[in-house]
Amino acid sequence: MTFVWRDLPSHSFSEDEPTYYERPVLKEPVWIWAVPLYFYAGGTAGAAAVLAATAQALAGDELHGLVRTCRWVAAVGGAAGSALLIRDLGRPERFLHMLRVIRPTSAMSLGSWVLAGAASATMGSALLSDHGGLPGRLGHFAGSLAGLLGMPLAGYTAVLLGNTAVPVWKATRRSLPHLFIGSAVSGAASLFGLLPVDLSPREVRIVERFGMMGKVADLAAMTVVEHEADRIEPVGRPLREGISGALWTAARVLTGASLALSLLSGRSRAKRAAGGLLGTAGALALRFAIFHAGKASARDPRATFRQQRQPREAEANPQR
Amino acid sequence: MAAVGFFTDTTICIGCKACEVACKEWNQLPDDGLRFTGMSYDNTAALGASTWRHVSFIERPVPLTGQETGLGDFSWLLQSDVCKHCHRAGCLEACPTGAIIRTEFDSVYVQPDICNGCGYCVVSCPFGVIDRREDDGRAWKCTLCYDRLKGGMEPACAKACPTDSIQFGDLDELKDRARGRLERLHRHGVTEAYLYGADAAGQPGTEGLNAFFLLLDKPEVYNLPPDPVAPAMEAKPAWTSMAFAVLGMAAAAVGAVLMGRES
Numbered sequence: 001m002t003f004v005w006r007d008l009p010s011h012s013f014s015e016d017e018p019t020y021y022e023r024p025v026l027k028e029p030v031w032i033w034a035v036p037l038y039f040y041a042g043g044t045a046g047a048a049a050v051l052a053a054t055a056q057a058l059a060g061d062e063l064h065g066l067v068r069t070c071r072w073v074a075a076v077g078g079a080a081g082s083a084l085l086i087r088d089l090g091r092p093e094r095f096l097h098m099l100r101v102i103r104p105t106s107a108m109s110l111g112s113w114v115l116a117g118a119a120s121a122t123m124g125s126a127l128l129s130d131h132g133g134l135p136g137r138l139g140h141f142a143g144s145l146a147g148l149l150g151m152p153l154a155g156y157t158a159v160l161l162g163n164t165a166v167p168v169w170k171a172t173r174r175s176l177p178h179l180f181i182g183s184a185v186s187g188a189a190s191l192f193g194l195l196p197v198d199l200s201p202r203e204v205r206i207v208e209r210f211g212m213m214g215k216v217a218d219l220a221a222m223t224v225v226e227h228e229a230d231r232i233e234p235v236g237r238p239l240r241e242g243i244s245g246a247l248w249t250a251a252r253v254l255t256g257a258s259l260a261l262s263l264l265s266g267r268s269r270a271k272r273a274a275g276g277l278l279g280t281a282g283a284l285a286l287r288f289a290i291f292h293a294g295k296a297s298a299r300d301p302r303a304t305f306r307q308q309r310q311p312r313e314a315e316a317n318p319q320r
Numbered sequence: 321m322a323a324v325g326f327f328t329d330t331t332i333c334i335g336c337k338a339c340e341v342a343c344k345e346w347n348q349l350p351d352d353g354l355r356f357t358g359m360s361y362d363n364t365a366a367l368g369a370s371t372w373r374h375v376s377f378i379e380r381p382v383p384l385t386g387q388e389t390g391l392g393d394f395s396w397l398l399q400s401d402v403c404k405h406c407h408r409a410g411c412l413e414a415c416p417t418g419a420i421i422r423t424e425f426d427s428v429y430v431q432p433d434i435c436n437g438c439g440y441c442v443v444s445c446p447f448g449v450i451d452r453r454e455d456d457g458r459a460w461k462c463t464l465c466y467d468r469l470k471g472g473m474e475p476a477c478a479k480a481c482p483t484d485s486i487q488f489g490d491l492d493e494l495k496d497r498a499r500g501r502l503e504r505l506h507r508h509g510v511t512e513a514y515l516y517g518a519d520a521a522g523q524p525g526t527e528g529l530n531a532f533f534l535l536l537d538k539p540e541v542y543n544l545p546p547d548p549v550a551p552a553m554e555a556k557p558a559w560t561s562m563a564f565a566v567l568g569m570a571a572a573a574v575g576a577v578l579m580g581r582e583s
Contacts, residue, residue, distance in 0.1 A: 013380055020376060020543035021359040023366060026448040030439040047569065054573035063577070090437015090457025094417075097436045101418035105552035108440045109416035151566040162558040163551040164443040165410060173554065177562035181569050206580035213572040298443070305540050308547035 019301045026165055026298040029291075031088055036291035038084040039157045040284050042115065043184030044191060045077025046154025049122050051188065051210060053147020056140065066203040068130070071143055073191060074150065075126035078119035085115070107160035111152075118153045121146035154184040161294065167235045167307045168297035169290075172228045179221035179286070185214025186255060187283030193276020201267070208262055208272075211279065215259040218286070222252055232310050234303040238293035247289035254282030323426035324469070325405060325530035326478065326486060327494040329501060330542075331513065333398040333485040339373040340364060340400075342480035346465065347372065350455075366543075367401055369453035372462040373477050374401045376542055384536070385510050399542050400486055402477070403428070403449045403462035404517060405530035406550065411461070413552040414444035419459075426491070426530060427464035435459050446525070446548035464530075491530060495519070498534060505534075512536050516544060525549030 052070030055063040086095045099116060103109040121142045128139030158180035162173025169176070189211025192199070199207070229236035238244045258278035261271065297303050343349070349370040357363050360377040367374045378397035387395060409428045412420040419434035420441060430441075430450070437457040441450045450461040465475035473479070478488035487494060498515055505513040513536055515522065517529030525548050539546045 013382075015382065018538060018541045020378070020541070021357075021362075023359075023543060024448065025543055025545055027368075027442045027445065027451050029443050030452045050569055051573045051576070054570070055577050058574070058577045059581075088439070090439070090452050090459075091435070094434075094436035097417040097419070097434060098438070100434070101416075103413070103416060103418070105413035105555070106416050106440065107555070107558075108414065108438060112416055151570060152562070154569065155562040155566050159555070159558040159562050160440075163414075163555045164440075165446040165448075165548075165551055166443050169443075170551070170554070173558040174561045177558065177565045178568075181562075181565040185569055185572060202580050206576045209579050210572060210576035213576065214569075217568070217572075294443075298448075301540075301543070304545060308545055308549075312547060 017302065017305070019305070023301065024299045025301045025304045028295050028298045029166070031291070034084040034088040036287040037284075038081045038088075039180070039287040039291070040187060041077045041081040041084060042157060043154045043180060043283070044188045045074045045081060045118070045122060046150035046152075047184040047188035047214070048077065049074035049118065049143075049146040049150030049153070052125070053144050053150070055206070056143055060140075063203055063206070065197070065199050066206060067143070069192070069195065069197050069199070071122065071126040071129060071146070073188065073195075074122035074146055078115070078122045078153075082115060082119050107156055107163050111156040111160055114149055114152045114156055118146060118149035121149055155181050161290065164294075165304075166294045166298045167232075167300070167303040168229050168238055168293050171232065171235045171307060172225045175221055175224040175228050176290070179218065179225050182214050182217030182219075182221050183283045183286050186211055186218045186258070186279050187214075189214055190258060190276045190279025190283065193272040194280065204267060204272070208267075212259065212262055215255050215262070215279065218255055219252065219259070222248075232303070232306050234300055235297065235307055237300070237303070238296035239289070242292070242296055244289050244292035244296055247285045247292060251282050251286035251289055254278050254285060258282060323491040323530060324464070324489060325426070325491045325494060325532070326402060326475075326488055327498045327532060327534070328400055328402070329485050329487065329498070329534045330397065330399040331505065331510070331534060331536060332483045333375070333400055334483055335361065335375055335377060335396075335398040336482060337364075337375050338480040338482060339477035339486055340371070340375060342476040343373045343462075346468070346476035347463070367403070367449050367461075369451040369460040372402065375399065376401060378537075378541055380537070380541070385512060397536055397541065399533065399535070400477070400481075401542070401544075402531050403464075404447055404526070404532070405462075405464060407520065407527035407530065408550040408553065409526075410444040410446055410550040410552070411441035411450050413550055414440045416440060423466060425464065425466070425469050427466065427469075429463055429466055430459055430461060432458055432460075444551050446545055446550065498532070502534060510536070523548065525553060
């Protein structure tokens with residue numbers, strides 16, 4: 001007997017694991033390149049603000065150069081980050097609507113307030129703290145405030161991604177904040193190697209130690225993120241395949257190379273610049289990898305379906 | 321105002337797409353371009369920024385219960401999909417501008433004069449309903465015909481549906497009607513029939529849908545998620561993780577400054 005519908009799309013219908021003609025369930029993120037770039041800028045600004053506030057509090061007089069550089073990095077990062085986010089909006093002229101309400105259920109709402117506060121505080125500290133008298137004191141106060149706000153600034157973007165329906169982001173919502181913070185520290189310290197500023201040997205040491213801890217945390221968190229994503233096979237796939245997979249591997253290699261370089265002895269300018277270049281490229285590749293992984297994950301209906309089915313089935317058959 | 325919604329009974333949908341057309345006409349939605357998907361009779365493909373009703377055409381090599389065909393096993397499933405107006409709506413909870421609100425009819429509505437097109441609702445909807453319109457920059461989805469409700473009329477799709485597959489009304493009454501219909505189908509041997517999203521017990525991740533469905537196969541067959549969850553429900557572990565990570569960063573900064581002191 002011949003079946004006329006053998007050639008119809010229904011031929012691919014799977015009773016075990018059906019999809020609707022392989023069409024995605026979810027909508028792909030509409031965000032553009034400006035968003036992962038902001039993840040980098042905001043992370044760098046946050047980590048720099050934290051280092052500035054810490055150095056100021058512990059040894060402000062002796063680490064003047066470091067504090068000053070950190071504050072400018074944070075200020076530029078905050079301003080550039082805000083500009084990038086406004087660029088990404090569908091209606092950029094309405095950016096102030098972000099500050100219409102505070103919605104605790106929305107990481108983007110809380111993050112907008114954090115960014116607004118942090119960008120103002122970092123800019124204030126950078127502009128004022130070189131002055132004497134009241135403006136200078138205000139500047140140092142703004143620097144401390146920037147240090148406090150810099151902490152959520154570097155991390156909230158990971159929560160923002162984790163609190164979505166996109167399978168790979170949702171699956172890694174516990175480890176993603178560690179990855180973003182690690183990468184923020186690594187990225188900020190790496191940027192110092194590229195800046196034409198003269199730091200004292202002690203300040204160079206501080207930046208290097210800070211960066212090393214960030215790179216180690218970054219590489220460790222990458223493994224945990226992979227592990228969390230791989231619990232359900234199609235969810236972890238974007239971290240292995242396609243553009244996102246390539247960027248993910250690049251991020252690991254670049255950050256690893258940067259860490260290896262900083263473990264070698266010697267503190268020449270050229271060595272620091274090379275390490276800084278590798279670390280910066282690694283931090284950027286990481287944010288773009290996570291971003292593109294989310295896009296690929298949203299396109300895959302099986303990632304969505306299995307992520308929701310698997311816990312249910314595990315509950316039904318606890319012995320497996 | 322009492323909560324109102326849709327009960328979409330897919331067993332009596334005939335795939336005429338009158339709902340799609342009525343929705344486009346009433347809401348003056350732009351076309352999506354003339355595309356040929358090559359999949360069944362469905363060239364609409366999905367819900368989107370300018371498509372607020374979408375009829376799915378599912379061709380299955382599986383018979384319906386009690387169905388006899390001349391050429392072997394085959395059956396159609398048809399379903400008119402729409403925004404679910406979730407009790408816990410992912411889009412509403414994600415919206416940073418307050419553009420997305422819950423109306424007096426208990427529907428979820430995007431205020432076009434507030435939305436700034438940030439795109440966060442798009443990734444927060446577990447059903448993939450809401451989307452940003454490219455030429456316009458704002459997010460759009462089904463309004464449950466808010467303007468018609470204000471005028472005491474039912475939504476355009478329900479009005480146009482010739483078989484009453486789309487039923488509009490008071491939510492409690494709709495649920496009673498749906499349970500009655502389900503019972504009747506089960507009595508007639510259509511045992512695979514079930515209600516999707518009718519209450520919080522069946523779908524804890526959304527606490528129930530104001531637009532729920534009667535289906536004849538797994539949700540996945542209709543491109544519906546089997547266990548959708550409003551993302552904010554699972555936010556706590558992410559924030560906790562962030563708090564620890566951030567404290568780690570502060571400790572690293574203190575450590576780096578102190579370690580730099582020696583030698």
